[in-house]
Amino acid sequence: GDSVTQMEGPVTLSEEAFLTINCTYTATGYPSLFWYVQYPGEGLQLLLKATKADDKGSNKGFEATYRKETTSFHLEKGSVQVSDSAVYFCALRANTGGFKTIFGAGTRLFVKA
Amino acid sequence: DSGVTQTPKHLITATGQRVTLRCSPRSGDLSVYWYQQSLDQGLQFLIQYYNGEERAKGNILERFSAQQFPDLHSELNLSSLELGDSALYFCASSVGGPYTGELFFGEGSRLTVL
Numbered sequence: 138g139d140s141v142t143q144m145e146g147p148v149t150l151s152e153e154a155f156l157t158i159n160c161t162y163t164a165t166g167y168p169s170l171f172w173y174v175q176y177p178g179e180g181l182q183l184l185l186k187a188t189k190a191d192d193k194g195s196n197k198g199f200e201a202t203y204r205k206e207t208t209s210f211h212l213e214k215g216s217v218q219v220s221d222s223a224v225y226f227c228a229l230r231a232n233t234g235g236f237k238t239i240f241g242a243g244t245r246l247f248v249k250a
Numbered sequence: 251d252s253g254v255t256q257t258p259k260h261l262i263t264a265t266g267q268r269v270t271l272r273c274s275p276r277s278g279d280l281s282v283y284w285y286q287q288s289l290d291q292g293l294q295f296l297i298q299y300y301n302g303e304e305r306a307k308g309n310i311l312e313r314f315s316a317q318q319f320p321d322l323h324s325e326l327n328l329s330s331l332e333l334g335d336s337a338l339y340f341c342a343s344s345v346g347g348p349y350t351g352e353l354f355f356g357e358g359s360r361l362t363v364l
Binding site: 178183226 | 252281285292293295305306308340342351353355356357358
């Protein structure tokens, strides 16, 4: 079945450091890919998305490119801030059979001042 | 504010009991999804409804059931509760169908089973 694998956390960085959180997926067909973010005490919210191969999603300085050849959707940010501390979830949405969204395990990011 | 409302926000109950969690989706959204988030298992998909009908099923236990009503709100019923059912239960909604857009999440219902 469909699945998402993302790097285990926690990831601890200093402010202004470069961030990469790896995400790979297994799916039949051509899913849509997403990154969601969960701040403490809140529900998940969409960070960015890509719906087809080679699409780049971007938002708030974060970017991720849909790589079909490597089945990956790695999240990057050039300079993190303390306010980026949160849990990040990679997800795929199948485009068949109910269109359910499958999430990775989540990666907790701590950014130190 | 995502527009998705979940009640109650917190619930404490005993093993063997039954609880009902309620979700009101965003206005206009036809699909409702339920997820369970626990410390050791991340975000697990439970079940999805689209316009009142079950559309997809995930790792939902037989002790759990859900439904979506004609007004599109949804309820998740958890029975014969066990300690391991303690978790955060999220509801999410979307327009549904082939739309490839995002899910909108509520703030969750935190269930503690003692």
